[in-house]
Amino acid sequence: MSTKTTGPVTRPVALDQFTPAGQVAAFIDRVKQGPAGGAGSLLPLLSERHSVYRDRPAGEAVRLRGYAMAAFERTGLPDRALPYVLESLESDFHPYMAAAAARALRGMSRPHPEVGPYLIKAVYNIWEADNPVSFATYHVQWPQKEFSTGLSEIFETLGRFGGTARRILPDLEHLSRTFQDRLSDTARIALLNAIDAIRDDTCELATGCCELPVILQQAGESEDREASGRILGKLAIQDQEGNLQEWGSFFRGKPAILAFFYTRCGNPRKCVQTVFNLTAVRDELESAGLSGKVRVAAITYDSQFDTAEALKSYGTARRFRFDEDTRMFRVPEGFEKVVSAFNLGVNFIGTQVNSHRIELYLLDAKGDLARSFLRIQSDPRQVVEAVAPLLSSTPESESIVKPVSQPSLLAKGKTRNQFQSVSSVVLGFLVAFFPKCPVCWASYMSVLGVAGTGSIPYSPWLLPVIVLLLSTNLYILYRRAARRNGLFPFWLSTLGSLFLLLSIPYLGLPRWLVIPGLGLLLTGSSLQALSFSSFNKLKLFFSEFRYRFFQKVTGKPRGLSFGPRPSD
Amino acid sequence: MSAITLEIFDAGGPQAGYIGWSPVRLKISGTSAVGSRSVVLKSRSLSGSVSRAVFIERFGTAPQDEITVNLGPTNEVEIFVAGKFQPGKPHNGASADSKDVVVEAAWADQPTQVTGSLDLMIRVRKNANQLSEKARTDFLNALATLNGIKTGQGTTPGPGKGVYVTDFVGMHVAGATGNEHGDSMFLPWHRLYLLDLERLLQQVNPAVTLPYWRFDEPAPNLFSEDFIGATESIPPNSPFTQGVSDKRATFAATNPLSQWKIGEVNGISRAAFFDTKSHPASGQVGFRLINQLQTLALGGEIGAFGAKRTQFSAMEGTPHGAAHVSFNGPINFVPEAPKDPLFFLLHCNVDRLWGLWQFTFKRDVANENLSYPYQNDASTPDSWKVIHAPQWPWEDSLSRPGNLRPPGVRNRNFTQSPTGKTIPGNVPVIVDAIDANGQHDPQNYLGFAFDDVPFDYDRALELIA
């Protein structure tokens, strides 16, 4: 269901595979032109799983999805849409989609420097087959007297980003210097304009700004999903040698790295690269001494076409070294159960795939989903690092290369994770309540005096201890940021630590600084301890709150910083 | 009499005993009971064959029909052996379709008593219109096998699912056009592309080579139901439809190409703007196909591929481009062309023309601009065109920022063969394709030859001197 707004009343409009393309486009047009709240209506259309794409020819699915994506320029681009947009830039070869994604980025309330490299990747994807594009309407009258192209839309967006895109200025200058002759006039002019705009914009990037507002690959635990091991345990799967077995017999007993692909995928940045990456993952596992401890598997979306022999031929040609723990599979019957269990990002026209996302999953030894890497190709080393906790009980500071032979590896891995989660919170509390001044000391002593334990004089040597505790706490938060909940908790705690240090009496600053200091420190530690799903729920809550608040105060929908294009 | 052992390349294996015109190492070993260490070698054609071998004592010396060598104190010696180029004979003396030459060795003091022998095939790429029935059948079966079609016992991926489709069609796509066309790397890149496929064909059947379609001559045997498909002719003024045709090549039921598929699509759509039974390829109105002599007459310099096509570079336009657009169907459009297997026979002839040009004008010197113009990074802004540049798609699956190449499908997987140069790391570079015959160094020999492009012994001697 998507929401249509006509004034203050919203009426649901069902969009599905039977909805004519013109009608879907008309809905998108209404959202574009309608009052606030449109972005939320468009968001579901970004998912390739949406029923509107079922049984549609791939070209039509691309155009509809692109048309919806481009509309975010008008409605504003919510953070949740960003992974879809960046995925299109990184791995889509359709100029229409690249243009749509470039337009969508103009709907960001504030341009972000991290998206520049994705725009550059899109240039390299489409430059040899650039096409004219138009988003004025869905059905366009051709020929157009003036038009933009996939490349020119990308360069236009970079130009509008101005100084925020300074990081990729060398890439643009390289294009201008060496490959200008390969571009159409429209694209070349847009490239030169973008370079000028970036050079002329002298705005300074905020320091420490460079984290995207969403975690692209959902690098935490999967939320609200039934354990795949239990549902799929009896499902029959066939490997590349033609051997039939139950899902559970391969995907239980050892952790597994599982990716989805199909041999007819024409997109080299998706399935071809996915299979190559799995080969690289296998090599990394070997280097890490984890051969035989982790299973690696690729499952085809296209079991009807991809026979066992076809999988074998395809894998062999890509040096996918098959062995007992490294296989390709097809699901002869019941693939819809796999789709459902993993919530796979794929859609079909008949039995044939018409669109899909990049997806790689980590399963624990019980066969349950532990982690997912979606939409953006993952680095093989990052994948191997992520699988290690499913095996190893060694503390974080030790190398993962150490082979582990103890029996209950999974239990130890879990224990280590829990310990790390708790430690940062405990440390936060310890620091928070550590006496930082004679008055605090006197307070504790009076409590202790009530308890009958006497009095111990305060000493300034405690100051370096405070600094040490604060530093240790911050170090742990920083190290864990990549794995859990990003740098935001670290920054909160840093600010809190600063307040605490400033509140020390020897500096002569107001004592009340200790209160926000304590609050920020404890909040930072607690946020890091939250699970990924809880953290994101909280984040989403505040994001929506901020959105509605802004809307109420200003009367404008969010994200109209760049305004509509003059030509639309 | 104790036996004499003769070994070419690796001693055994199914690919042993296949040579071309280029000298390859032949190890002769044995211990004579009576102490003589001299061995006499000669070759003999099997019945019905004219093929012979020649022997070369040292690289750069003249070939001999018969040779006497001394095994020395180690009881072994290495010399070279090659096919004997015999202009005017069928295939200029190459084997028709199987091993039909025997090298015989005898101790010098008993020259009539053969105590060692080696069966050889002088295996070269031949004119498709002149193939024997066996050569044609072998080629079609091997090609069909790579498509995934079952041609004998054993399992296959299924029609349209084999490595020909997943890899070789996937290499010649729109996104890679800039890597493969429009400049001097066009010829070496396609030579490597063909070789990669041919070596895979030879893993199916080592007697197989890629035949060439002599597009400047009528080829009625090629365009038949028993070979690449009977192809309907359409009037020259019919609409030129890029990449498609509403007509299809037809095949005999016993022809394995009758099951040709690319993915789920059956058959090969193709219609010709010329009469395939009686005429050469026509090109298009205003874009005529030039013949072999006219192609070689373009000149002895490679020329420029830029705004003005000059000298030999013009051959990418005609005859190559003109041959492609002599049809409607996938064959006439770069990103679709390999879907029609005729593509490889067309390009085999393009490669032969390059080989013939290299032979005629002595353009096999890798570090000469006349042989290949981009000798260093300063010569072109496009790094992948420089002579030592690793070639897409074998060089990497990932497009490195700034090099404009999309990811490929045969990452570090160029087919190796014991009958030709081993490509380091399975990643070929342009220079590998320049001295394909091994004129300068037998190690450069790639393991293929054409029936009408000989190895030049005089030149080898010249180069050594």
Next chain:
Amino acid sequence: MTISEYRNNLLSEINQSAEPLDEETKNLLALAGDKEGIGNLINVINDETTSSEEKISAIDSLNAVSNFSPALRTKMPEMVNALRGQMSADDEAIRYRAFATLTAMKDEVAQERLLSELESGKKEQDKMVPTSMAISMLGTDEKALPGALLREIALNPPDTDSLIEAVRHMPGDPESFDVLKQIMEEDENPLEARAMIPEMINNVDPPAFLSAAREMLQSKGTDHDLAPSLAKGIAGITMPEAKPDVLETKAMVRDLMSSSPESFKTLANEILFEKDESADQ
């Protein structure tokens, strides 16, 4: 003849040959590197006042150089824009060329337009492009043709070529099985379409296919035109659970071998029977 003599003969022949390139061909080769020239041709296509012949010549020239022209790639958006404009041209020769070039590039706009034509129910003579040609054009992209549409056309084709093209592009999947089997079994359908079908459906429902194959071989014999395709279909079955059924069918074929033509015997021996069980015929 020595190798040097061979070379000298070749050089002599080269020197005697005519001037290799005529003016027209030289102009076309020059066009490959001429951005301005290519731009002019695109303008001819867009210009409403130019004649059909001029437009056709412009499109053909651009197509001829497209395989090797770096300059054309810089004008690709303009060319696509111009060709999209010609999808509705009155002259069918222009329309065919425009659609063919665009669909060969997997242009989504052209694909949508052609599909809407196929689904429109218009009379064949009123369609922008004949059905068989439209299927062939869309078929350059495997994901552009819905199986349901192909089945509909195959069951009710406007002409023979349309039936053949529909079958050619139809996915061999459970949804298409019944339609394909029906076409295979009906003698009045063109052999070219029927001959493709055994290998499209043999692994979708092996028992049903084998039953149909047995029935056809027994009733029509192995000298029937479809017999070799049926044999290939039987040989291509890979599903292990179908093995007993396959063996039964092979046994039936063996019984028929004595009355089979040589070509069928050769084929059957090559692909159906193991070496040690080759029928001695």
